[in-house]
Amino acid sequence: MSVLDDDLIICRCEEITVGEIKKAIREGARDIAGIRRRTRAGMGLCQGRTCESLVLRILARELDEEAGRFHPNTARPPVLPVTFGVLAGEPDE
Amino acid sequence: MIQALASTAERDKEGDESGMRVTEHPILGGLTPGRVVQIVVDGKKIEAREGETIAAALLAAGIRVNRYTSKRHEPRGLFCGIGQCTDCVMVVNGVPNVRTCVTPVASGMVIETQHGSGGRAESDEEV
Amino acid sequence: MAVVGAGPAGLAAAIEAQKRGLNVLLVDMNLKAGGQLIKQIHKFFGSHEHRAGTRGIDIARDLYEEAVSSGVEVWLDAAVYAIYPGPVLEIARGILATRTASKEMVHASRVVLATGASENAVSFPGWTLPGVMGAGAAQTMINVERVLPGKRVLMVGSGNVGLIVTYQLLQAGAEVVAIVEVAPKIGGYGVHSAKVRRAGVPILTSYTVLRAFGDRQVEGAEIVAYDEHHNPIEETRQFLDVDTICIAAGLKPYAKLAALAGCELIYSPVLGGWMPVHDENMHTSVPGIYVAGDLAGVEEASTALEEGRLAGLSAAESLGKGGPDAADEKESIRERLSMLRIGPFGKARADAKSEVIKVGEKICRAG
Amino acid sequence: MPRGLTVDGFPTEEELKKSPGYPSEERFKRGPVAVVECVQEIPCNPCELACPRKAIQVGVPITNLPRLDEEKCTGCGICVARCPGLAIFVVDKTYSDKEASVSFPYEYVPLPREGDVVLAVDRAGSVVCDGTVLRISNPKRNDRTAVVTIAVPKGMADEVRGIARIRGERIG
Amino acid sequence: MSRGADVIVVGGGVIGSAVTYYLAKEGLDVCLVDRGDVASGTSSACDGNVLATDKEPGFDSQMTLKSQLLFRDLQEELSYDFEYRQRGSTLAVEDEEQEKVARDWVSRQVAAGLPMRYVEREEVHDLEPMIADDIIGLVECASDLSLNPMALVFAFVHAAESLGARIMRFREVKGILRDAKGAVKGVDTAEGPIESKRVVLSAGVWSPFIAKTVGVDLPVIPRKGAILVSERTFVVGRRKVMEFGYLMTKFGGGCSRKVEPDMDKYGIAMVFEPTPHGNFLIGSSREFVGFDRTCTSEVLTLMARRAIRFFPAIKDVKVIRSYAGLRPYTPDHLPIVSPVDRIPGLYIATGHEGDGIGLSPITGKVISEMITGKPTSISVEPLRLDRFEKKAAGAKTTA
Numbered sequence A: 001m002s003v004l005d006d007d008l009i010i011c012r013c014e015e016i017t018v019g020e021i022k023k024a025i026r027e028g029a030r031d032i033a034g035i036r037r038r039t040r041a042g043m044g045l046c047q048g049r050t051c052e053s054l055v056l057r058i059l060a061r062e063l064d065e066e067a068g069r070f071h072p073n074t075a076r077p078p079v080l081p082v083t084f085g086v087l088a089g090e091p092d093e
Numbered sequence B: 001m002i003q004a005l006a007s008t009a010e011r012d013k014e015g016d017e018s019g020m021r022v023t024e025h026p027i028l029g030g031l032t033p034g035r036v037v038q039i040v041v042d043g044k045k046i047e048a049r050e051g052e053t054i055a056a057a058l059l060a061a062g063i064r065v066n067r068y069t070s071k072r073h074e075p076r077g078l079f080c081g082i083g084q085c086t087d088c089v090m091v092v093n094g095v096p097n098v099r100t101c102v103t104p105v106a107s108g109m110v111i112e113t114q115h116g117s118g119g120r121a122e123s124d125e126e127v
Numbered sequence C: 001m002a003v004v005g006a007g008p009a010g011l012a013a014a015i016e017a018q019k020r021g022l023n024v025l026l027v028d029m030n031l032k033a034g035g036q037l038i039k040q041i042h043k044f045f046g047s048h049e050h051r052a053g054t055r056g057i058d059i060a061r062d063l064y065e066e067a068v069s070s071g072v073e074v075w076l077d078a079a080v081y082a083i084y085p086g087p088v089l090e091i092a093r094g095i096l097a098t099r100t101a102s103k104e105m106v107h108a109s110r111v112v113l114a115t116g117a118s119e120n121a122v123s124f125p126g127w128t129l130p131g132v133m134g135a136g137a138a139q140t141m142i143n144v145e146r147v148l149p150g151k152r153v154l155m156v157g158s159g160n161v162g163l164i165v166t167y168q169l170l171q172a173g174a175e176v177v178a179i180v181e182v183a184p185k186i187g188g189y190g191v192h193s194a195k196v197r198r199a200g201v202p203i204l205t206s207y208t209v210l211r212a213f214g215d216r217q218v219e220g221a222e223i224v225a226y227d228e229h230h231n232p233i234e235e236t237r238q239f240l241d242v243d244t245i246c247i248a249a250g251l252k253p254y255a256k257l258a259a260l261a262g263c264e265l266i267y268s269p270v271l272g273g274w275m276p277v278h279d280e281n282m283h284t285s286v287p288g289i290y291v292a293g294d295l296a297g298v299e300e301a302s303t304a305l306e307e308g309r310l311a312g313l314s315a316a317e318s319l320g321k322g323g324p325d326a327a328d329e330k331e332s333i334r335e336r337l338s339m340l341r342i343g344p345f346g347k348a349r350a351d352a353k354s355e356v357i358k359v360g361e362k363i364c365r366a367g
Numbered sequence D: 001m002p003r004g005l006t007v008d009g010f011p012t013e014e015e016l017k018k019s020p021g022y023p024s025e026e027r028f029k030r031g032p033v034a035v036v037e038c039v040q041e042i043p044c045n046p047c048e049l050a051c052p053r054k055a056i057q058v059g060v061p062i063t064n065l066p067r068l069d070e071e072k073c074t075g076c077g078i079c080v081a082r083c084p085g086l087a088i089f090v091v092d093k094t095y096s097d098k099e100a101s102v103s104f105p106y107e108y109v110p111l112p113r114e115g116d117v118v119l120a121v122d123r124a125g126s127v128v129c130d131g132t133v134l135r136i137s138n139p140k141r142n143d144r145t146a147v148v149t150i151a152v153p154k155g156m157a158d159e160v161r162g163i164a165r166i167r168g169e170r171i172g
Numbered sequence E: 001m002s003r004g005a006d007v008i009v010v011g012g013g014v015i016g017s018a019v020t021y022y023l024a025k026e027g028l029d030v031c032l033v034d035r036g037d038v039a040s041g042t043s044s045a046c047d048g049n050v051l052a053t054d055k056e057p058g059f060d061s062q063m064t065l066k067s068q069l070l071f072r073d074l075q076e077e078l079s080y081d082f083e084y085r086q087r088g089s090t091l092a093v094e095d096e097e098q099e100k101v102a103r104d105w106v107s108r109q110v111a112a113g114l115p116m117r118y119v120e121r122e123e124v125h126d127l128e129p130m131i132a133d134d135i136i137g138l139v140e141c142a143s144d145l146s147l148n149p150m151a152l153v154f155a156f157v158h159a160a161e162s163l164g165a166r167i168m169r170f171r172e173v174k175g176i177l178r179d180a181k182g183a184v185k186g187v188d189t190a191e192g193p194i195e196s197k198r199v200v201l202s203a204g205v206w207s208p209f210i211a212k213t214v215g216v217d218l219p220v221i222p223r224k225g226a227i228l229v230s231e232r233t234f235v236v237g238r239r240k241v242m243e244f245g246y247l248m249t250k251f252g253g254g255c256s257r258k259v260e261p262d263m264d265k266y267g268i269a270m271v272f273e274p275t276p277h278g279n280f281l282i283g284s285s286r287e288f289v290g291f292d293r294t295c296t297s298e299v300l301t302l303m304a305r306r307a308i309r310f311f312p313a314i315k316d317v318k319v320i321r322s323y324a325g326l327r328p329y330t331p332d333h334l335p336i337v338s339p340v341d342r343i344p345g346l347y348i349a350t351g352h353e354g355d356g357i358g359l360s361p362i363t364g365k366v367i368s369e370m371i372t373g374k375p376t377s378i379s380v381e382p383l384r385l386d387r388f389e390k391k392a393a394g395a396k397t398t399a
Helices: A018-026 A032-039 A052-063 A084-088 B004-011 B054-060 C008-019 C035-039 C056-067 C134-144 C160-172 C190-198 C255-258 C300-318 C326-339 C344-365 D014-017 D026-031 D046-050 D079-080 E014-025 E059-077 E094-110 E123-125 E149-162 E204-212 E245-251 E261-265 E297-310 E312-316 E353-372 E385-399
Strands: A010-011 B034-039 B044-049 B089-092 B095-099 B110-112 C002-004 C025-027 C073-075 C078-084 C090-091 C102-107 C111-113 C117-119 C133-134 C153-155 C175-181 C201-206 C206-215 C219-228 C232-242 C244-247 C249-251 C266-268 C274-275 C289-291 D031-038 D090-093 D099-106 D117-121 D127-138 D146-153 E007-010 E030-033 E089-093 E116-119 E138-140 E166-170 E173-178 E184-189 E196-200 E223-231 E240-243 E272-273 E280-283 E318-329 E336-339 E346-350
Touching: A010 A052, A018 A032, A018 A052, A032 A052, A052 B110, A084 C102, A084 E223, A084 E297, A084 E312, A084 E318, B034 B054, B044 B054, B054 C134, B054 E059, C002 C008, C008 C025, C008 C035, C008 C056, C008 C111, C008 C300, C035 C056, C035 C134, C035 E240, C056 C073, C078 E297, C111 C300, C133 C134, C134 C160, C134 C244, C153 C206, C160 C175, C160 C190, C160 C244, C175 C206, C190 C201, C206 C232, C249 C274, C255 C274, C266 C344, C289 C300, C300 C326, D031 D079, D046 D079, D079 D090, D079 D099, D079 D146, D079 E261, D099 D127, D117 D146, E007 E014, E007 E184, E014 E030, E014 E149, E014 E196, E014 E346, E014 E353, E030 E149, E059 E353, E089 E094, E094 E116, E094 E138, E116 E123, E123 E138, E149 E166, E149 E353, E173 E204, E184 E196, E196 E204, E196 E353, E204 E318, E204 E346, E223 E297, E240 E245, E240 E297, E261 E297, E297 E312, E318 E353, E336 E353, E346 E353
Parallel strands: B034 B110, C002 C025, C002 C111, C025 C073, C111 C289, C133 C244, C153 C175, C153 C244, C175 C201, E007 E030, E007 E196, E030 E166, E089 E240, E196 E346
Antiparallel strands: B034 B044, B089 B095, B089 B110, C078 C090, C090 C102, C117 C249, C206 C219, C219 C232, C266 C274, D031 D090, D090 D099, D099 D146, D117 D127, D127 D146, E089 E138, E116 E138, E173 E184, E223 E280, E223 E318, E240 E272, E272 E280, E336 E346
């Protein structure tokens, strides 16, 4: 099916392709975090908000498992981009 | 039907050259006049409606490419429209990665198409 | 009590709790309250209690006014970027509208998370081109911003969102060239599909978008039909002259904040994917934290409203402010909720929801 | 070959006639009547409250299909704009010797004007005949859903359910 | 029962994977076992610094220098790109008090053979244009380098696999098995035992649990360290920059920092590391809070504040993520790379705290030398497990 071309972008932020994700699975990735560590898919500005469910589907299909077996990435602060300035909590001069 | 023709003509008169503004709407009514502010997009002056998002102002002006990616240098534009996907980011007043779909325009705002990370250099490897 | 998200669920939760005597702070990252209601210009389904027949935009306005007049403190342009044990919310205020954002720490004894959902993506060659966008993005453009995202649109997906946004694109003056649906049947309500068919929009079931063409932006799309073995039927392959492709492939709960708060998640395909487990009071596995609306499983706005009320009421009750009618009121909300989950469209959601609650009753102790 | 609501996107004649919201042929002969084209069990009942004569009943549960009491229905058309699904029409097969009238909700701009000759469309959006605009009704209680009534050849009364949208392209 | 191996390595972090690689390179049949994926614990939650500059002059810094040389070879040997960049590093000096200690530090390191120098005030902004105006000097170390820690693990694992090593992921080791004489005979796993006469325990902070199954007490405890990740942005700096006070938080004493008390309470010290992807990492914190890996508000706030103090321009740069890892701490800041004398065939390789990435090649190499009976590349005496027992005994005698 042409929609699964290896060249197809899955992670829009880091420009990671289906091929790279499949390769990560061949190299032992068994969850979304494993894909992320090997490919950077989900490490960009949006932190996987768009690609996470697409990666999940590829994992489920490649490994022939239920989608619900694959947990989303661990949530860590900040859950949306926030400046160092705001995080530091120092009043603006 | 002649009425319809007139309303199309009016659109052009209002300076909506691309015809992208929804001037008449069966539910929302006519577009209220609203205050017009000037913004600068890649050096070109553009009129925007106060309160609208940068992405909307750009679409109204017929601009659909907000940025080019780092690796493949591919164009990107509005995608999720709710500030989540961060694909529509641009350099706004010198600050890169500003989500244009949720950030409202302001008078005098300087907006630039973002190339890569929008930094002064793409990455430290390329310095 | 703090409520995160001023959509229908968050607004309803805030109003309910405030009316019962809690001090409620309602925060939303957007500049306007109402969540997705602010782009719902169509009349809502449901019953009289759910304000059926009223347009979403009007419900948003009324709810917001009710919240403010009942004393709820509302912070807009306030993004909750972290939640820590306490619960303590860390909020960035003024990111969008000002150049001097600040950080606020809010400690609340009860928190209702109503962070909604986000659209699922569909990937196909060319899907990263400007002009390919979520149906929700297009809907925001036409109904909130009053700008067309494009003039000739291909809609991918025939669920209610796909059908409704198609209709609204027509209302805004765009052309919708076709709706393609990968399944053999239309996903959304027949009344919505009938409405767009009457308007001349073909709905092509068992069809998919193969690719988007274009150099700098969408200049066309290629579609093809599938046979029952999921093989493309070559002679149906065709090029569509469009400048916009809208993706309406369903929604998934936006559960990152709930996950960060430590809420146990459960996977429910029917309800959109990973979502926080909760009990029949909308209470999660973390003491004091409640959920409502699409975060608690993607459903309709009417459901979100009722769940919001239930969460607000339960939170008030847990602080001894439920009032004498609390039990009865909860019962009638639950009845109305089950009314929204019957029929061929509601049954699967009802089953999925009771699965979630069954797990929830085990791991979500009252806060 | 009609494939039904879930494939074609609009109900077949058979699906409609099976539903309790569709008037009988005898009733059509007696003048204007509401045609409720709501054949799926969805949770929705504003039509029930809309009718001052209680001619449409949904009852409990609200997923029941709306049932038309064709004796009570006068074809007043109040329900047309109140149906969130825009699925109710008023058809008057007795409008004149040669013509029937069809009323339908219309939420587009610009609105047609009385007397305009418009392109009448069937449920699939195909233009099937010309129609003449008889009335446009859009009082406040309609909440911005206009109801347009057009006259069409009598034989088209069961087919016509709207008009082609009036668009720039069609002008001139 | 799985096929046995010459050596079983327990733990697929950077140390275990390096050990596996060097053993496989020696032609041994090696089997690496991890309860999860490789690079999924501490090695996935750290930065990629390979620093000699922050080591105690002497054995400690020498060991790092050796490791840095091995990295140069690895860059050629390993086909997988682990983003090796040798750009050096700098330590930012805030005031005269620190300057004094810094100059002394430099002279001791130079004497020990490290390519270090003290950078005078006038030159500070030529080297680090974005650093705060009031920084009065820098300590520069030319040999320091950076890499991507997770990629390094994958690089070791892939190379080891191509040399015939077996990698068993998602298989939990429950304990070490011994024969009648007390020598190692394999490991017990959730899916049954695996036989081997030699076991290398390199499971980081989780090693003590496994060591305990054969009565070995490892003085290794988790020390949590958090990191902030920025968005891709402009070039803030091209190499590692740390505050000189980092050394104080690491070793304690020496000289003081003028900071709010919480900075010291959570061991906050600014560490800046650019990545080749256009973003940068900000560390660091040091806390003993058991196995809790969550990031706390206080720590992230203070880290952001400390980072802005050194790089004011990042105030408007966005943080997109944070994470925290559990570094295997030992009381004397030196790792344990050692046989266990009482249990023939058992080797320990853990306790590197924040230096596991940097010391992984030398650790792997030394373990492979021990097992193959070759002379070790560095003296292993200071890394022996029994040093703690001796110290404890010594302390008792003195008392």
